[in-house]
Amino acid sequence: xxxxxxxxxxxxxxxxxxxxxxxxxxxxxxxxxxxxxxxxxxxxxxxxxxxxxxxxxxxxxxxxxxxxxxxxxxxxxxxxxxxxxxxxxxxxxxxxxxxxxxxxxxxxxxxxxxxxxxxxxxxxxxxxxxxxxxxxxxxxxxxxxxxxxxxxxxxxxxxxxxxxxxxxxxxxxxxxxxxxxxxxxxxxxxxxxxxxxxxxxxxxxxxxxxxxxxxxxxxxxxxxxxxxxxxxxxxxxxxxxxxxxxxxxxxxxxxxxxxxxxxxxxxxxxxxxxxxxxxxxxxxxxxxxxxxxxxxxxxxxxxxxxxxxxxxxxxxxxxxxxxxxxxxxxxxxxxxxxxxxxxxxxxxxxxxxxxxxxxxxxxxxxxxxxxxxxxxxxxxxxxxxxxxxxxxxxxxxxxxxxxxxxxxxxxxxxxxxxxxxxxxxxxxxxxxxxxxxxxxxxxxxxxxxxxxxxxxxxxxxxxxxxxxxxxxxxxxxxxxxxxxxxxxxxxxxxxxxxxxxxxxxxxxxxxxxxxxxxxxxxxxxx
Amino acid sequence: xxxxxxxxxxxxxxxxxxxxxxxxxxxxxxxxxxxxxxxxxxxxxxxxxxxxxxxxxxxxxxxxxxxxxxxxxxxxxxxxxxxxxxxxxxxxxxxxxxxxxxxxxxxx
Numbered sequence: 001x002x003x004x005x006x007x008x009x010x011x012x013x014x015x016x017x018x019x020x021x022x023x024x025x026x027x028x029x030x031x032x033x034x035x036x037x038x039x040x041x042x043x044x045x046x047x048x049x050x051x052x053x054x055x056x057x058x059x060x061x062x063x064x065x066x067x068x069x070x071x072x073x074x075x076x077x078x079x080x081x082x083x084x085x086x087x088x089x090x091x092x093x094x095x096x097x098x099x100x101x102x103x104x105x106x107x108x109x110x111x112x113x114x115x116x117x118x119x120x121x122x123x124x125x126x127x128x129x130x131x132x133x134x135x136x137x138x139x140x141x142x143x144x145x146x147x148x149x150x151x152x153x154x155x156x157x158x159x160x161x162x163x164x165x166x167x168x169x170x171x172x173x174x175x176x177x178x179x180x181x182x183x184x185x186x187x188x189x190x191x192x193x194x195x196x197x198x199x200x201x202x203x204x205x206x207x208x209x210x211x212x213x214x215x216x217x218x219x220x221x222x223x224x225x226x227x228x229x230x231x232x233x234x235x236x237x238x239x240x241x242x243x244x245x246x247x248x249x250x251x252x253x254x255x256x257x258x259x260x261x262x263x264x265x266x267x268x269x270x271x272x273x274x275x276x277x278x279x280x281x282x283x284x285x286x287x288x289x290x291x292x293x294x295x296x297x298x299x300x301x302x303x304x305x306x307x308x309x310x311x312x313x314x315x316x317x318x319x320x321x322x323x324x325x326x327x328x329x330x331x332x333x334x335x336x337x338x339x340x341x342x343x344x345x346x347x348x349x350x351x352x353x354x355x356x357x358x359x360x361x362x363x364x365x366x367x368x369x370x371x372x373x374x375x376x377x378x379x380x381x382x383x384x385x386x387x388x389x390x391x392x393x394x395x396x397x398x399x400x401x402x403x404x405x406x407x408x409x410x411x412x413x414x415x416x417x418x419x420x421x422x423x424x425x426x427x428x429x430x431x432x433x434x435x436x437x438x439x440x441x442x443x444x445x446x447x448x449x450x451x452x453x454x455x456x457x458x459x460x461x462x463x464x465x466x467x468x469x470x471x472x473x474x475x476x477x478x479x480x481x482x483x484x485x486x487x488x489x490x491x492x493x494x495x496x497x498x499x500x501x502x503x504x505x506x507x508x509x510x511x512x513x514x515x516x517x518x519x520x521x522x523x524x525x526x
Numbered sequence: 527x528x529x530x531x532x533x534x535x536x537x538x539x540x541x542x543x544x545x546x547x548x549x550x551x552x553x554x555x556x557x558x559x560x561x562x563x564x565x566x567x568x569x570x571x572x573x574x575x576x577x578x579x580x581x582x583x584x585x586x587x588x589x590x591x592x593x594x595x596x597x598x599x600x601x602x603x604x605x606x607x608x609x610x611x612x613x614x615x616x617x618x619x620x621x622x623x624x625x626x627x628x629x630x631x632x633x634x
Contacts, residue, residue, distance in 0.1 A: 173542045175605050194601045197594050294587040327587075336588065340527060344595040351602065 006164060013160040014363065018384070020153040021360045022391035023136075027150060028356060029395060031133040031202075032349025035334055035342055037126030038084040039480040044406045045120035046466045050086040050478050053112045055269065056254040058088045061115035063253050065108075066090055066277070074103055076274040078253075081112045082289065084480070087120070088112040122416040123406055128424075134206075137425070148214055151206040158199055161192060168193055181365045188358040191351045198348040199355070205332035208325060234322075235299060244281040248307045250274070253284060256304050260286040263302050263314060267292050274306060282306025295323055296330035339479075360388050386435045393447035394431025396495065400454035401427035403488070407465045441506040448499035456492025459485040527592050529629040530580040532622035534593075534600040537572030539619035540565045542604065552612050572623075573597070583633055 033040065042050065062078045070076060073092035081088045088110040096103040109118045124131075135143035162168070172193065175186045192199070207214055216227065223229045253272065260269050270289030276282045288300040295318070303312040318326060330336060334345045364384050371377050377385070405423040409416055435443045462485055463469030473482040542548045544565035549557045557565065576596070581589035607615040 170545075173538075173545070173548055173601075173605050173608065175609055177609050190605050191602070194605060195598045198598060294591055331591065341592060341595060344599055347602075348595070348598060351598075 006166070009160040009163040013157055013164050016153050016160070017157045017356075017359050018363050020150050020157075021356055021363075022387050023146070023150050024154055025353060025356045025360070025391055026395055027133055027136075027147060028349060028353040029399075030129040032346055032353060033399070034126065034130035034133050035337075035345050035349060036484075037130045039126070039484060040129070041123075041125030041127065042084075042086060042480045043462075043484040044123045044125040044403075045087075046462075046468045046481070048087045048109060048118050048120045049111060049113075050480065051081075051111070051113045052083070053081070055080050055257055058110075058112035059254045059257065059272070060252070061112065062088055062090050062110060063250075065110055065115055066092060066274075067250070069108075070106070071278055074276060076272075076277055078272040078274075080269060080271070080289075082268070082270075082291070086112070087118070121406075121411050123420055124417050128402070128421055137421075144210065144213065148207070148210045151203055151210075152214070155203045155207065158196075158203060162196075165189060165193070181362070181369070184358050184362045184365060188355060188362055191355045191358070195348055195351040195355070199352055201331055202349075202352065205328040208328040209332060211325075241275070241281040241283055243276050244279050246280040247278055248280040248282070250277050250282055250306050251309050256284060256286060256309065259304070259311075260288075260302050264288055264300070267300075277306065280307060283312060290330065291335045294327060294330050294336050296326040296333065296335070298322070298326065298329075357392050360384075360392070364388060385440050386432065389435035389440070389443045389447060390428070390432040393444060393451060394428055394435065396451040396491075397431055397447055397454060398424045398428035400451055400458070400488075403458060404454060404461065407461050441502065445499050445503045445506070448495050448502060452492050452495035452499055454492075455488045455495060458488035458492070527580065527583075527596060529583075529626060529633050530576040530593055531596040531600060532626040532629055533572050533576035533579060534596050535604065536619050536623040536626070537569045537576060538601050538604050539569075539616065540572060541569030542608075544569060548608075552608070552616055579630070579633070 042048070058081055059078065066073075066076050066078075070090075070092035072095075074095040075093040077091040077093075079085075079087075079089040079091075089107065090110060091105055091107045093103040093105050109120055110116065111118050131137075134147045136147055137143065138146065165171075171186075171189060175183075175190045177183050177186075179186075212219060212227070212230070219227055219230045253274070256272075257269050261267065268289040268291065269286045270291075271287045273285040273287070274282065275285070282305070284304045284306045286302050286304070288297065290296050297318050300315050300318075302314045304310065305312055334342065337345055364381065367381055368377070368385075371381065402420060402424040405420045409419055409423075413419065431447060434447065437443075438446065459470055463471075468478070468481055470482055470485050473479075473485070543552065543557070544562050546556050546562075549555070549562075577593050580593035580596070583589065584592060604615055604619075607618070
């Protein structure tokens with residue numbers, strides 16, 4: 001009975017893992033990249049300078065700018081720069097022409113030191129990886145549904161994998177390289193077991209984040225099928241005072257930052273909203289930046305009167321269920337992570353990606369052995385092989401192509417941001433064709449070598465197309481920019497090593513096969 | 527976080543040495559029963575100590591997250607280092623235990 005159960009779980013692990021493996025690989029890789037989405041965006045918009053300026057100084061600049069350019073707007077939104085996102089973003093909304101309509105938004109980026117407008121090149125930046133990670137570049141509900149189903153399958157694969165893996169503690173420290181199929185399975189088990197807390201956390205929390213979509217039954221039951229009523233109660237709309245119609249001078253905003261900090265015992269302000277600036281009933285909402293706590297609080301804010309500076313309202317303390325949901329959200333996003341912890345998140349994400357990748361390789365390797373002698377693969381194995389190559393090495397090449405497109409496309413071309421994304425998908429599609437045209441190992445070696453070349457040359461490309469090369473960024477201490485270049489160089493070296501390894505094991509296999517050939521007829525004679 | 531990392535790495539190495547197979551691989555002989563028990567106790571003790579080190583420096587919320595992160599990283603490092611550079615893996619454990627008092631001194 002027990003063996004039967006374990007076998008059933010092994011079957012489930014094998015097939016659930018295979019069917020969703022490629023999708024999960026892409027989700028994990030892009031999600032891992034999304035941990036550095038601000039740094040990636042910074043690299044992809046090198047025109048926006050990184051400066052360390054106090055929030056007060058940049059807020060004063062933003063207020064001056066808005067008073068000059070958007071005095072008549074109905075709402076101002078100011079996103080303060082932080083250590084990771086250097087841009088000071090200001091947006092304003094015009095009063096709508098008709099009641100009930102949404103007014104038009106204008107967005108500008110300012111240099112937080114001088115207050116001058118900065119024109120960054122048009123790009124989706126790191127946001128692309130973040131969005132793709134859960135929307136999969138599909139129209140609204142479908143991408144989310146598919147990625148949530150993938151998360152559910154991932155959870156099933158994790159649990160069934162733990163049950164299938166008999167000797168978790170005995171093999172805890174075991175990794176035997178250079179043993180072919182054995183090493184792949186060892187590697188799969190090692191990254192699976194050693195990084196298991198991360199895998200469980202990230203998979204379970206992704207289900208918690210989309211819980212109202214995945215398990216709406218409790219909401220539907222208690223709110224009589226009115227999901228909107230639930231959300232209205234959970235996220236109450238901020239009540240802004242009505243327009244007074246009398247003009248009044250807006251008080252300086254910078255001192256409010258300190259008062260908000262006192263309210264939150266040191267918590268930073270991330271965004272400010274000024275309603276009806278220049279009116280006697282102006283109000284200022286300061287929203288807390290979640291980066292200083294693990295437990296994420298959705299919309300913790302304080303509201304001040306914009307003219308007198310009186311405290312108008314504060315959001316209530318988080319209730320326990322919201323704190324639990326918020327802690328899963330916070331753990332998944334890792335907004336709170338400093339540089340070291342962020343790198344650890346990144347490494348854990350790579351380990352998860354590696355676990356999925358090695359699992360796919362093991363699946364194919366096990367079944368390929370049977371057909372090794374004849375050299376002819378049945379269609380379904382060839383299909384898995386092509387998808388493995390395009391889904392893993394092809395995706396890496398596509399990521400590199402996305403970065404290359406950012407530097408090579410002319411700055412003023414129309415629809416530039418879309419073309420960056422298009423080049424990602426075009427290159428990914430080409431990698432499928434390439435994997436179909438070439439034999440398995442040759443396709444692996446060529447795509448890995450191409451990825452090595454593209455990633456390894458990113459620092460050179462950056463030096464040739466922008467003035468922000470490693471010699472300057474390292475001296476200036478712009479670690480996001482320099483770190484991006486160095487990480488690309490490191491990945492390039494890794495892919496070169498992988499391609500070389502793949503090439504060498506290929507020739508070794510061929511030699512063994514040649515040596516083995518004369519023996520087979522003898523056996524037949526015997 | 528450094529102290530927690532050093533203690534975790536030392537703890538995992540001790541736990542690894544408490545297993546016959548790995549002890550033979552790394553040191554060339556089977557451990558005695560007493561040594562095995564000592565390694566096991568020491569390993570778990572060091573892991574517990576590292577949890578305390580992480581939590582006491584940054585509080586329960588962030589401390590637990592950091593502890594899990596260094597726990598996974600140190601185990602991964604040890605397992606990937608052992609087959610390629612076994613001596614380095616062992617000496618790293620020795621060094622990390624030796625400098626952990628310095629790290630503790632720096633932390634408090």
